[in-house]
Amino acid sequence: FKNGKQGDMFVQKSPAATVSVLAQALLELYDSKSTIQEIGIRHGEKKYETLVTSEEMVKATDLGGYYSIADMDQPPKILMICLGNICRSPMAEGVMRHLATSEGLSVKLDSCGTSGWHEGEKADSRAIQNLKEHGIDINDLRSRGIRHSDFDEFDYLFCMDTSNFEDVTNLAKSYAPEQTHKIKLFMDATHPGQKKIVPDPYYGGDDSFEKVYQLVSDACEKIIEDLKKG
Numbered sequence: 001f002k003n004g005k006q007g008d009m010f011v012q013k014s015p016a017a018t019v020s021v022l023a024q025a026l027l028e029l030y031d032s033k034s035t036i037q038e039i040g041i042r043h044g045e046k047k048y049e050t051l052v053t054s055e056e057m058v059k060a061t062d063l064g065g066y067y068s069i070a071d072m073d074q075p076p077k078i079l080m081i082c083l084g085n086i087c088r089s090p091m092a093e094g095v096m097r098h099l100a101t102s103e104g105l106s107v108k109l110d111s112c113g114t115s116g117w118h119e120g121e122k123a124d125s126r127a128i129q130n131l132k133e134h135g136i137d138i139n140d141l142r143s144r145g146i147r148h149s150d151f152d153e154f155d156y157l158f159c160m161d162t163s164n165f166e167d168v169t170n171l172a173k174s175y176a177p178e179q180t181h182k183i184k185l186f187m188d189a190t191h192p193g194q195k196k197i198v199p200d201p202y203y204g205g206d207d208s209f210e211k212v213y214q215l216v217s218d219a220c221e222k223i224i225e226d227l228k229k230g
């Protein structure tokens, strides 16, 4: 929406969903002509196409019949980020995928590293083993470095520690300054403003992977709760 609650509605494409029918549906939903200036469709992040203006909406009276409009948000797109993308962020991706599935929440998920040092590799065997013990399989995940397109493609870029956060923020400042608001410190979900991090377990023992699992699970549960609230 333009001049409305931008992005809060997903309009399904269907033969019945003509412009005037959409206009009527929206007028009924919002019960106020004055708050809607214009109805349009967003194509991805960038292109906005105007379908109908407020004047045309007022004219849209003789409607009736079936219309297809869903109060349905697009699934949130979440990118988990650490340094190597073989320990913390694939664990966060796996845990989030597991919890979202069991909660019936639709999300688009991926993870990456600020470094790209392990491009194409599977997650660290200790990360795979730890999650296996918790009933989660991340054998399918492969490491990749962060891409400039990630800033446009994802809604939330969750950084595992403050150094990842700074690196990602600096990249965004150069390549997508308008998207910096999407960059979050992951542990802010449960500890807002405290700069709490998920410590790097790479040089640690098995207990450091279990610690990652505990932190990541708590944060993912809170993120899911927040997403459900909208």
Ligand code: 4NP
Pocket: 082, 083, 084, 085, 086, 087, 088, 089, 113, 117, 200, 201, 202
């Ligand atoms: P991650 O852990 O950032 O949680 O994937 C690391 C993995 C590899 C390295 C450092 C941290 N490394 O130096 O190769």
